[in-house]
Amino acid sequence: MSHLVSIKYLFAGIAIAVVISACSSSKKSAGRVDGPPPALSKPKPEKKPEDKKEAAKAPFNVPAFGKEVKKSTYNIALLAPLYLDSVFANSSDIPGRTMPRYVLPGLEFYEGAQLALDTLQQQGYNLKVTVYDSKARQNVSTLIHNKTLEGTDLIIGAVSNPELKELSDFAKEKEINFVSATFPNDAGINDNPFLFISNSTLKTHCEALQQYVQEAFATKNIVLFRRNTAFESRLAADFKTSYDKMESDKKSRIREVVWNDATTPEEISKYLLTDRPNVIIITALDETGAKSLLRKLSISAVTYPLQIFGMPTWDIFKLKDPEFKGLQVYYSSPYFNDKTDVYSRYVNDYFRKTYRARPSDMAFKGFDLTYYFTRLLQTNGVYFNGEVSASPKVITNFNFQPVYLKEGEQTPSYFENKNIFIIQKGDSVDIKMNR
The missing domain is CATH 3.40.50.2300 (Response regulator)
Structure with missing residues (x-):
């Protein structure tokens, strides 16, 4: 029933x-x-x-x-x-x-x-x-x-x-x-x-994600992708604040990239490295925007090792499309059962x-x-x-x-x-x- x-x-x-x-x-x-x-x-x-x-x-x-x-x-x-x-x-x-x-x-x-x-x-x-x-x-x-x-x-x-x-x-x-x-x-x-x-709150999610990616990878290239909006700019600022407060001599700086629909995979690859994990943080909460960037990243994933971290709204996203196969995608959540x-x-x-x-x-x-x-x-x-x-x-x-x-x-x-x-x-x- x-x-x-x-x-x-x-x-x-x-x-x-x-x-x-x-x-x-x-x-x-x-x-x-x-x-x-x-x-x-x-x-x-x-x-x-x-x-x-x-x-x-x-x-x-x-x-x-x-x-x-x-x-x-x-x-x-x-x-x-x-x-x-x-x-x-x-x-x-x-x-x-x-x-x-x-x-x-x-x-x-x-x-x-x-x-x-x-x-x-x-x-x-x-x-x-x-x-x-x-x-x-x-x-x-x-x-x-x-x-x-x-x-x-x-x-x-x-x-x-x-x-x-x-x-x-x-x-x-x-x-x-x-x-x-x-x-x-x-x-x-x-x-x-x-x-x-x-x-x-999203600020707490940003703090937890920043802490996790810094501690989970011994060597890493951390790149934060945001769109040119006031909301995503605030999220990027929360990540930066968390980074500044973190007391660790092993933390890696977070590079910030502003992207839009016209951004090409070739432009994205300029920020990626082949010799270490590329930790990608995406501030898009909406499914359309998030998947648009994931499609661009899926092309780079053939050459560059990627670990992709998204927002708590990603818990309901379905990544069944063929281009998403093999992507390592994570999200944060205050609840797990x-x-x-x-x-x-x-x-x-x-x-x-x-x-x-x-x-x-x-x-x-x-x-x-x-x-x-x-x-x-x-x-x-x-x-x-x-x-x-x-x-x-x-x-x-x-x-x-x-x-x-x-x-x-x-x-x-x-x-x-x-x-x-x-x-x-x-x-x-x-x-x-x-x-």
Whole structure:
């Protein structure tokens, strides 16, 4: 059965139960697999419903982080773009009997997150969870204005702008930790230590790629290809900044080449060497531009040894054309799942039995992030920030670190996942190269 069709029953249920506000984690999902994965730590009963205690020193110079706030029940707000008002504008039936594709990412994130919450509840967690459609008529601005989100202990949002900035401002004012689950951008936010960016920014990708290529090759000729745009110029500047900050006597300088559609393979070959690996960094995020340059490089690959590194958007590119055969192509990603761990098998088994379909990457991410941060909340209390990087992984490895955007500041601008995987594109399966 197609996943588009099989999820219509779940989605219709959400439309009735959520409307514009919510669906509690206390409901039991159909098709439950036999037993959740083992809990890494059993929640400990609290002596009091709520225990508040000032710590000696506030971590990261944020006074709220110096408090220990543990509760018998935690309130969690989960936001995702479900588009309920659009899909069910005139009836409770799905138009065309299949789900519109623009709905799927948010819905699949919700499915994974809901499974994580149900699983943790089975393990003894007391949670009050409310799910909000971030694309409903009663939007995020309305929810904030109506004080609907007040009293929340944790916000998890698969949202983009403008919802991300609105939620961030609210979270900062109310001192609520807010996890931005999917948006790869800080949205111009530079002063919110309660914000966690899970899908790493492009600047972080540039830092990780530069570090990797410098360390992975003993001898190398590093050439960065960018187009003459403000955006790709900024990416090139991020690579240069990372290079300048790197303390190593073995680092090689990065040569920068501006290219366009008229650039010929012969012009490209002037920057390549035959006696060492030519490490090619391409700043194009779009598939058309990236493949255009790859075709030019494929001609040079006959003579010059090439190792080609692209951007995180390359994860969905299909390099099946004959001219790409034999090219060594890599990309960076903040998330990698080989689907062999106990939690991935659990999620896969649940989706197979419940929806007769395989879970998408968004479903895995929804499960992973929700499980990870809810466990932190239960174990460490409302202000778990000091322990965010010490928590054991669920599916992927996260490395949330404080980011200081302003010179000399003592309070983090936000926390960001700094764990970047370097992945080689394969014919059938992509291969993780680091960690």
